[in-house]
Amino acid sequence: MPRLVMKFGGTSVANVDRIRNVARHVAREVRAGYDVAVVVSAMSGKTNELVGWVRDANPLYDPAEYDTVVASGEQVTSGLLAIALQKDGIPARSWQGWQVPIHTSDQHGSARIAAIDGAAILARFEAAREVAVVSGFQGVHPETGRITTLGRGGSDTSAVALAAALGAERCDIYTDVDGVYTTDPRVVPRARRLDRVAFEEMLEMASLGAKVLQVRSVELAMVHRVPTYVRSSFDDPDHPKPGTLICDEEDIMENPVVTGIAFSRDEAQITLRRVADKPGVAAAIFGPLADANVNVDMIIQVVSDDAATTDITFTVPSADYERSRALLEENKDRIGAAVIQGATDVVKVSAIGVGMRSHAGVASRAFKALAEKGINIRAITTSEIKFSVLIDAAYTELAVRTLHSLYGLDDKA
Ligand code: ADP
Ligand code: ASP
Ligand code: MG
Numbered sequence: 001m002p003r004l005v006m007k008f009g010g011t012s013v014a015n016v017d018r019i020r021n022v023a024r025h026v027a028r029e030v031r032a033g034y035d036v037a038v039v040v041s042a043m044s045g046k047t048n049e050l051v052g053w054v055r056d057a058n059p060l061y062d063p064a065e066y067d068t069v070v071a072s073g074e075q076v077t078s079g080l081l082a083i084a085l086q087k088d089g090i091p092a093r094s095w096q097g098w099q100v101p102i103h104t105s106d107q108h109g110s111a112r113i114a115a116i117d118g119a120a121i122l123a124r125f126e127a128a129r130e131v132a133v134v135s136g137f138q139g140v141h142p143e144t145g146r147i148t149t150l151g152r153g154g155s156d157t158s159a160v161a162l163a164a165a166l167g168a169e170r171c172d173i174y175t176d177v178d179g180v181y182t183t184d185p186r187v188v189p190r191a192r193r194l195d196r197v198a199f200e201e202m203l204e205m206a207s208l209g210a211k212v213l214q215v216r217s218v219e220l221a222m223v224h225r226v227p228t229y230v231r232s233s234f235d236d237p238d239h240p241k242p243g244t245l246i247c248d249e250e251d252i253m254e255n256p257v258v259t260g261i262a263f264s265r266d267e268a269q270i271t272l273r274r275v276a277d278k279p280g281v282a283a284a285i286f287g288p289l290a291d292a293n294v295n296v297d298m299i300i301q302v303v304s305d306d307a308a309t310t311d312i313t314f315t316v317p318s319a320d321y322e323r324s325r326a327l328l329e330e331n332k333d334r335i336g337a338a339v340i341q342g343a344t345d346v347v348k349v350s351a352i353g354v355g356m357r358s359h360a361g362v363a364s365r366a367f368k369a370l371a372e373k374g375i376n377i378r379a380i381t382t383s384e385i386k387f388s389v390l391i392d393a394a395y396t397e398l399a400v401r402t403l404h405s406l407y408g409l410d411d412k413a
């Protein structure tokens with residue numbers, strides 16, 4: 001029998017009624033002749049609630065216990081879906097990460113999948129065509145035996161990794177939108193659904209803020225060549241639409257210069273003023289941040305009026321902002337900075353498209369269009385298939401809509 005992995009996100013399993021609806025989607029694929037493994041998220045809002053409880057108990061919590069708590073949301077939905085399937089006469093059982101087992105690294109809170117042993121699930125496919133309902137987001141570190149989680153949005157990664165391990169024909173990611181759009185359809189109602197997106201573009205879109213897929217899931221789909229679709233669980237279970245296929249660039253007939261616009265509010269800006277302009281200063285600033293695992297993203301250095309000093313601006317994830325400022329304050333004398341300033345009300349807006357490789361001047365058109373709207377650009381980065389601008393958060397929607405129209409992405413309908 002061909003195998004299929006189906007993944008359902010938080011809104012798709014938000015209550016028992018929706019879980020019954022998920023069971024109908026699964027039943028359709030079982031009837032079509034697939035051996036099915038289903039990966040589920042926690043009910044929407046549940047993981048946030050669990051994270052809140054942990055922080056409330058102790059802001060300096062033990063990461064292993066954090067994982068024990070936050071992984072529990074998926075245990076509930078996997079059990080409930082197995083029960084709903086059984087009620088419809090479909091053999092099914094739930095699997096927690098440690099039962100499969102899904103082995104991971106021991107980075108609690110952001111563990112990486114190391115190996116999945118699919119043998120037990122495959123044996124039960126063989127023996128009874130039993131549907132495997134697997135808790136997403138979680139695994140186990142084999143040496144310590146402790147429960148781990150894969151980082152927020154990690155059920156996508158569980159699903160693609162399981163599809164690779166089971167040799168599934170494809171992985172269907174069911175969510176609350178019917179595919180990948182040219183930008184977040186909640187922000188731009190005129191966003192267009194894409195039939196296909198290239199792996200490289202999806203990787204950039206996900207890492208630049210489009211949370212429709214976790215970045216790691218796209219990497220795994222690309223490396224293991226898992227055909228992955230994003231589709232809606234709210235479609236009629238008997239007549240679903242195919243959704244968006246994430247595939248090789250060569251399999252897409254027409255490549256516009258810009259395929260999508262992404263934005264991330266998860267950014268903070270730090271500026272060091274009047275830093276001594278001499279060799280070794282950049283190392284003195286970024287060395288301690290790197291040692292503390294802070295991911296520095298955009299960096300700009302400005303030559304100031306006097307020849308002796310310079311200003312350096314860069315961005316860090318907003319979760320690391322306070323920590324980064326404290327580290328820089330500690331090293332202030334070594335860096336020789338006069339003033340350290342920061343801002344958290346900033347957003348990074350990015351345009352992505354493999355077509356940028358062969359077109360010049362794509363970014364400069366954006367700078368002009370944003371200037372015409374009175375939007376000030378604080379920092380810029382570019383690479384082969386994307387460029388990003390850092391702007392005031394208050395202009396997020398205006399900037400995203402402006403770029404979306406500029407590159408001809410608006411739905412004409
Ligand atoms: P799930 O709980 O099913 O994993 P998520 O909330 O993680 O769902 O991801 C789906 C959401 O991603 C959509 O509701 C949408 O608002 C958002 N999103 C952001 N960018 C995009 C995009 N380019 N295309 C589609 N959805 C997007
Ligand atoms: N429940 C987890 C989260 O909210 C994992 C997921 O939904 O993918 O991050
Ligand atoms: Mg998600």
